[in-house]
Amino acid sequence: MGDRFRRATLDDADELLGVILRAYEPIRRLGIKFPAATADLAMIRDNIASHECCVLEKDGAIVATVTVSETPEPLKEITDLPFIMKFAVEPAYKGQGHGARLLTWVEESVVRDTWKAPAVTLGTALRHPWLVPMYERRGYERIYEVETEDDGTMVLMRKHLLTPQTTPRAAGRTDAERWRESG
Structure with a gap:
């Protein structure tokens, strides 16, 4: 059967919940309160229905998932670029490049090529x-930090997806402004 990238459907919800909960076990042990770490079936179904939830299947089984959405409301004062969330790799498949391949596919095929966004x-x-x-090795840069009571410093990171050779830069306008104008 091989590997297949695709958008998740509501039929995937039970399998996705298992992948996410198993993948986020180390985060729960660290005491970090990412919403996905304590996901339930309703959250997963809402995520599939409301956002671009993508999966990588290997021989018919979901081995990785990542969601891209519009920027969450609390961050819109900082950026309006698409936002990656709920990134998870089935623990038995970690370290084999499946998560990296899915994240690259979402960055390029979904965010850059379909949504026409210059960055994520x-x-x-x-x-x-x-x-x-890990994200810095993938080309993400820190753009904002905020202290929280529960999880300490939270970091907002951005990755540019378009190079100067692939998109003209309009003087005085940011990537996000050009993206808003193109939509």
Whole structure:
């Protein structure tokens, strides 16, 4: 059967819930209160129905998932670029490149090529031992930090998806302004 990238459907909700809860176990142990760490079936169904929830299937089983959405309301004062969330890889498949392949597919095929956005954002906890460095290796840069009571410093990160060679820069306008104008 091989590997297949696709948008999740409501029929995937039970399987996705299992993948997410297993993948977020280390985050729960760290005491970080990411919403996905304590997901339930209603949250997963709403995520599929309301956002662009994507999966990577390997031989018919979901091995990774990531969602892209409009920027959540509390962050709209900082950015209006698309926002990556609920990124999870089935623990038995971690370290094999499946998550990286799915994230690249979402960044390029969904955010850049379909949504025509010049960049994408995501948020994570600075105290998480491997997420910030992992995203930085993938080309994400820190653009905003805020202290929270529960999780310490939360970091908003951005990755540019268009190079100067692939999009003309209009003087005085940001990537987000050009993206809003094109929509």
